[in-house]
Amino acid sequence: MEKLQYALFTGCTAKESTPEQLMSTYAVAEKLGIELVELSEASCCGASHLQDYDDFLSLVLNARNICYAESRGMTMVTICNTCQLNTAMTKHRLDKDPALKARVNEKLAEVGLEYKGTSEITHFLYAIIDDFGLDKIAEMVVKPLSQFNIAPFYGCHNIRPSELQNESHKKAENPYNPTSLDDLIIACGGVNVDYEEKNKCCGFHVELQAPKTASILTGNALMGAMDNNADWMVTPCPLCHLKLDTQYEHASHAVGRDVKMPVLHMQQMVGLALGCTPDELGLQHHVAEIDFL
Amino acid sequence: MSMQAITTQQVTFNVFRFNSETDYLPYYKQITMEVTSEEVVLDILDRIKWEHDGSFSYRRSCRHGICGACAVKVNGKGVLACKERMNDMIGLFGTELTIDPVSSKHAIKDMVVDKKDFWDKHEAVEPYLISEIEEHPEMECYVTPMESEALLESDLCIQCGLCHYACPVIEINDAFLGPAAFAKAFRFNADVRDEGIDERIGIVNQPGAGIWDCVKCFECAEVCPKEVNPIEKITKLHNQTFERNDAIDNVATRHAVGFAHSIKKHGLLDEGELVRYSEGNIGVLKHVPVAIKMWKKGKIVMPWNMPKSDKLDEIKRLVKSSSTVKF
Structure with a gap:
């Protein structure tokens, strides 16, 4: 089997209050021979609260995160359920609504990015069950x-x-x-x-x-x-x-x-x-x- | 048209039985019967009453998924009995099925529940058009197709109560208005003919009762048989609150706004700063005991060690150019 590769969206919690989660993610990936490339450019997903304040801003930021998985040509893997929801929800909304996607891309163009919709988004749990087995x-x-x-x-x-x-x-x-x-x-x-x-x-x-x-x-x-x-x-x-x-x-x-x-x-x-x-x-x-x- | 062959299988039902006038506690009665692939859950309720126990009680009326009377739970999943096919239930849960009322706490007799709390909360959001209309109008009030699309299908709600009784907050907090009432508040707030938005925004923003107590579990979106997606409407009510400058400065609103501040500064969320910003300098003190325990285990990042996203300038620029509201 070809080596599995994913773009890892760590989310904020794994970098702060649950360091053990990031450590164990890498430890398990190494045992299973899975390569994780960290999306170091990613921002917070808004944790299902930012969109209450400013839905459009939340979409733009999440779309930006996905762009960096797309530019690496990889599936994005999340290790937080709420990151998974916010990112997958953004993808879902942009992929089914070309007008909204265009509005978001207009903003992303200001920093030289474009959301295409080419990367899948999955939680590490499903990555190891579905893809690794x-x-x-x-x-x-x-x-x-x-x-x-x-x-x-x-x-x-x-x-x-x-x-x-x-x-x-x-x-x-x-x-x-x-x-x-x-x-x-x-x-x-x-x-x-x-x-x-x-x-x-x-x-x-x-x-x-x-x-x-x-x-x-x-x-x-x-x-x-x-x-x-x-x-x-x-x-x-x-x-x-x-x-x-x-x-x-x-x-x-x-x-x-x-x-x-x-x-x-x-x-x-x-x-x-x-x-x-x-x-x-x-x-x-x-x-x-x-x-x- | 090709006809699919009708198949039959044996299914065991554990049926919730309770008579609030005579029983101290509910109990389950086990009934096994042959179920055909074309039956719906309502057929089973009918057969339990007709073939097994005439005293079994449940509500049903339209048989077309529009009256909302026959809502029950099958293995914990809220369904409209007349709409849900037995084949799908067996596919999801196997051939041993438990049938419960939507809320055992509100059961009067078997599947029949007292929905008074649901209707009281429905009424509390003023679920009707509030508008100054001339006594003798000379023309109709036009609503364009695009304007009615803004309701986002919230007008499809049939008040079946499935989302209300699936909501974990309703179970705990008697004051909480719940997903059905919020979806209804949005339905009228989004109506171009309505002038009651200020009142409703006030009602749904009350701490304890309002939208800020939603736990974001998506049980309401999952269970809704009409795809009203109540949590999407709850988010819309949050958005209306900020867009209209009606947000009350409190821990809940600051909690939402705090994310934008933190992302602008670090790209990532500064967890400690979010708690301080939301709670205020005095309120934050109540979190100190847990914070100390976490710190001892290496779970607290000090402000000077706060990690930052790469390409932070890009994030700052997008926050500036893409923000649509201010607080």
């Missing part, structure tokens, strides 16, 4: 996670709106019964935990303006995993991770019981199964300590 990952596992019950937490923006996100998936994900992350847990030798909150919202986006709502949603997710005997949780989204990992005290207070639980990034889980060291995966950067190794 679950079977091949399973074959490469050297430390099967067989002693762990692992609760997948999908994160809204990878699975909804399904019509948009399934444009980039080989196998359509059912937002009411997603399976990709469960399949990945099984490929890593782990036991996948089924629970009601696995495809629900963590509350991240209203943490500042509606902290009670946010904490209850986070608490519900952690409780669901806990009540179904999970040893730890795994998520493809660094924003969900921030909520579940760093905000467990607020969540515990909101739902009236201790819901502290280790939460891994999906890259860290794969990395553990492939034999990466805890240091390579940045496991020391978690607030809810990783106490099971």
Whole structure:
């Protein structure tokens, strides 16, 4: 097989509050022989808030980010569900609306860029499942996670709106019964935990303006995993991770019981199964300590 | 025309049963039946009542996906029972299906729910044309096709309540108006004949009740059987708020604006600065305990180490030339 190559859009969180996510992405890519070329020119995607303030500006900035994947002739790979949503949504809107695309390109021309629509956009989770292949990952596992019950937490923006996100998936994900992350847990030798909150919202986006709502949603997710005997949780989204990992005290207070639980990034889980060291995966950067190794 | 052969398969249904007058708690009744490939979910509800239990209750009326009465949930997915084909349900979830009301919290009897909260919130956004009209107008009020396109199909809403009861915030926060009410507010705000936009913008901007408490989970967009896409309308209401200079200076609005400031300065988002800008110098103090924990784990980037995007000049130039609003 030809070596897989992607233009990596890291997003902001991986560069700031979840450094372990970027470390583990590179560690896993190296194990799998995937080449990631970082889009160092990329700006913030606006995290689904900038468009509330200025929708057009959000489109222009996201289109600019995609331009740099296009100029490298690569598929853009994201490692944050919200980056995935905002970027894929921009592509979707520009590709179906030539007038809007022209307006955006008029601005991009000022800096010598043009959005063409030639690059696909996919989350790293789907890149390794669809393009690399679950079977091949399973074959490469050297430390099967067989002693762990692992609760997948999908994160809204990878699975909804399904019509948009399934444009980039080989196998359509059912937002009411997603399976990709469960399949990945099984490929890593782990036991996948089924629970009601696995495809629900963590509350991240209203943490500042509606902290009670946010904490209850986070608490519900952690409780669901806990009540179904999970040893730890795994998520493809660094924003969900921030909520579940760093905000467990607020969540515990909101739902009236201790819901502290280790939460891994999906890259860290794969990395553990492939034999990466805890240091390579940045496991020391978690607030809810990783106490099971 | 080629005819597809009708196939049959055995499906087990777990049916939510509850009578608020006699039952302390709901329970599930298991019914197994042969389902043909041309049936819709409503056919199953009919057959449960006609063939298995005459006391089973559900709402139905038009059978054409326009009255919104037969909304139920199948394995957690909100559907209009008359529109959703059993074949598709089996394809998505297999041959063991759970049928629930749209909100078990609001169940009166089986699938029948009390939608009072939905209608109260619908009414709260003034869902009608507000306009000074002459008592004896001499001509009609014209709306061009282009002007009606600006409604973005928000007028297709049939008030089935599926988005309202799929919304996780509705479940938690009784004050929250919810996606259906917001889509309706947009529907009239976007109508060229309407003059009530100022009032509605005021209503949908209330902290706790309004658009700023939306968690952006896209459950409403996913579930809507008429493709109204309520969250798109919520974004439009946010945009109207800023475009009309009606944004209240508070943590929620600053949170949205803060992204533009940060991108202009660094290209990337300065997470710490966003929290400080949104909360203000005093409000930010409540985040200090968590920030210290994060700092100890190497999760906080100090301002002087803030990474910047390459080609930042390009980003600054685009922010300047492409901005459409000011705050």
